[in-house]
Amino acid sequence: MKNEQFLKDFNSFIQSKGFVYGPFPEIYGGVAGFYAYGPLGKLLKNKVENSVRRIFFSNGFRELECPTVLPDIVWEASGHLNTFKEKIVECSKCKSIFRADKLIEESSDVETAVMKEKEVLEFIKKNKIKCPGCKSDFKDELKTYSLMMKTEVAGKPFSLRPETATATYLPFERLNEFFRKLPFAVFQIGKAYRNEISPRQHLIRCREFTQAEAQMFIDPKEKNNWEKYEAIKNEKLPLYTSHHQEKQLKVENISLELAIKHNHIKSKAYAWCLYLAYRQFVSMGIPEERMRIRQHLQHERAFYADDAWDIEVNLNSFGWTECCGVHDRTDYDLKKHAEFSKKSLEATRENGEKYIPHILEIAFGTDRPVFALMDLFYEKKDEKEGKSIFKVPYHIAPADVAVFPLMKKDKLPDFADKVKALLERDFIVDYDETGSIGRRYLRAAEAGTPYCITIDYGSLKDDDCTIRDRDSEKQIRIKTKDLNNILKHLLAGENLSKFGTFIN
Ligand SMILES: [Zn+2]
Numbered sequence: 001m002k003n004e005q006f007l008k009d010f011n012s013f014i015q016s017k018g019f020v021y022g023p024f025p026e027i028y029g030g031v032a033g034f035y036a037y038g039p040l041g042k043l044l045k046n047k048v049e050n051s052v053r054r055i056f057f058s059n060g061f062r063e064l065e066c067p068t069v070l071p072d073i074v075w076e077a078s079g080h081l082n083t084f085k086e087k088i089v090e091c092s093k094c095k096s097i098f099r100a101d102k103l104i105e106e107s108s109d110v111e112t113a114v115m116k117e118k119e120v121l122e123f124i125k126k127n128k129i130k131c132p133g134c135k136s137d138f139k140d141e142l143k144t145y146s147l148m149m150k151t152e153v154a155g156k157p158f159s160l161r162p163e164t165a166t167a168t169y170l171p172f173e174r175l176n177e178f179f180r181k182l183p184f185a186v187f188q189i190g191k192a193y194r195n196e197i198s199p200r201q202h203l204i205r206c207r208e209f210t211q212a213e214a215q216m217f218i219d220p221k222e223k224n225n226w227e228k229y230e231a232i233k234n235e236k237l238p239l240y241t242s243h244h245q246e247k248q249l250k251v252e253n254i255s256l257e258l259a260i261k262h263n264h265i266k267s268k269a270y271a272w273c274l275y276l277a278y279r280q281f282v283s284m285g286i287p288e289e290r291m292r293i294r295q296h297l298q299h300e301r302a303f304y305a306d307d308a309w310d311i312e313v314n315l316n317s318f319g320w321t322e323c324c325g326v327h328d329r330t331d332y333d334l335k336k337h338a339e340f341s342k343k344s345l346e347a348t349r350e351n352g353e354k355y356i357p358h359i360l361e362i363a364f365g366t367d368r369p370v371f372a373l374m375d376l377f378y379e380k381k382d383e384k385e386g387k388s389i390f391k392v393p394y395h396i397a398p399a400d401v402a403v404f405p406l407m408k409k410d411k412l413p414d415f416a417d418k419v420k421a422l423l424e425r426d427f428i429v430d431y432d433e434t435g436s437i438g439r440r441y442l443r444a445a446e447a448g449t450p451y452c453i454t455i456d457y458g459s460l461k462d463d464d465c466t467i468r469d470r471d472s473e474k475q476i477r478i479k480t481k482d483l484n485n486i487l488k489h490l491l492a493g494e495n496l497s498k499f500g501t502f503i504n
Contacts (some may be wrong), residue, residue, distance in 0.1 A: 007317050009380050011202075013388055017446055019044070019374060020203065033199035033207035034326045035367075037179065040447055042399035043428060045210075046371050049189055051283050051396065051403055052212050052366065059276055061185040061214055066167035068191050072157045077340035078333065079357060080148060080159075086197060087117065088145045093136035099197050103129050117142050149193045149207075160193035164213045165361060169333045172217070172345050172357075182347050183222060183269075187214035189366065203371040204321060214362040218269055219347065219355060220331070229268035232275050233257040235347050236437055239264065240294040240312075251292045264295065266307055266328070270360055274309055274326050277362045281311055281324065284369050289375060290314045306330050310363075315375045323372060324364035331356040332333040332410035377448070381395040389478065390448035391471065394491055399449040403485060404440050406456040416455040419465060423453075427491075428483050445470055451490060453483070469496045476500030 018038035023030030075081045101112035149160040189212045199205040236253040241264040257269040296308040311324040338345040346354045377392040405416035452468045468475040
């Protein structure tokens with residue numbers, strides 16, 4: 001299978017080049033669903049997270065950081081303790097457990113969402129579905145398995161948060177005081193934990209992962225009176241509505257105004273959130289032709305969601321993959337937490353009326369975008385030339401620039417050090433002084449570094465250096481004093497030829 005070969009090459013590339021290691025901890029055999037970011041992977045993830053912060057901030061969102069471990073009453077209120085569960089079957093021989101719905105879906109086209117427990121067991125028996133591990137039969141029993149990771153604090157039951165969203169709702173009164181009026185929006189970038197049953201999709205499904213979730217608190221009466229919508233209503237998004245899916249139509253670029261007119265999207269505020277979510281992924285460098293925004297069919301929606309759409313990215317490894325969800329959670333969360341905490345989680349309108357705010361959520365993580373960038377921009381080793389390349393968009397590349405002294409002698413490294421210090425004021429700088437210059441260019445291309453700067457004997461005399469572009473492999477000579485300024489322009493998308501004549 002093409003996909004399997006791709007995954008094999010890809011995996012060996014990201015491990016050996018220092019992007020992602022795992023399953024972690026490798027020396028103890030590794031546990032599925034846990035990964036570590038190596039030096040390049042962590043830089044890439046930082047770039048992705050910085051992009052997320054920049055976009056949310058410039059749209060008026062503010063960032064919070066809440067605890068990742070919370071008492072179980074919170075999860076009782078949120079509904080997670082009761083509903084965040086999967087039905088599993090156990091192998092009668094090797095005792096491995098599997099999600100019943102996934103087993104069925106992997107062996108047939110049957111839709112499991114509407115099946116009753118009895119039907120699930122009967123289906124597995126009748127179709128002779130065996131344990132994928134040891135090929136034995138399953139026990140004739142459907143068990144319930146909680147996805148919550150449990151712990152204990154001061155002798156009381158606590159759980160690790162399975163999402164950042166819930167933790168964001170808890171300080172509602174404080175936030176309401178801080179922002180003084182609704183609507184307001186906050187987000188968290190932080191870890192969440194899910195006891196996934198048998199995760200096999202690398203960073204796409206982890207047991208510990210980083211979420212980036214934004215919550216907008218809004219008066220339900222304001223949902224269709226949303227000023228920011230006017231500026232973006234003519235923007236076209238690749239919408240894959242439930243109507244399109246049911247009629248087996250293709251994805252269409254539809255303007256938000258039309259989508260609202262045809263009732264695909266219910267409110268202007270929701271449409272704006274969908275647009276913002278899409279901008280997040282475009283800003284990270286995910287190509288637009290690889291994205292679609294798919295509306296959930298009725299049976300797919302989470303228990304709290306009134307409307308839900310996912311941004312999906314078409315990966316080389318796993319095909320269309322959910323990378324972001326936009327949900328109208330209505331007043332579900334604040335109502336529940338008001339009930340369980342016995343606090344009034346209400347806001348007040350100008351006329352003194354009290355009401356429970358609605359919540360619009362943009363929920364994604366930063367692991368999937370990092371995986372998507374690696375998956376989409378990794379180009380396999382050219383057998384003849386022996387080089388792989390990571391053609392990630394320049395603005396999101398792990399390191400911005402690499403500095404090479406041509407030789408490890410004659411004061412070239414000292415000069416290169418100075419150039420490096422100068423660049424480090426503004427950029428993430430890599431430094432490499434071993435091997436031939438050609439080898440070093442190759443290594444930089446594998447790391448995705450957009451520009452390489454070489455210090456040679458001419459540099460010592462004229463206080464200049466060469467700068468080489470990753471994709472065109474062209475170079476020009478520039479004064480070191482202009483370096484930071486020119487590099488800023490280059491990383492913003494300007495062409496190298498604007499700053500000098502190509503040499504070689
Ligand atoms: Zn088995």
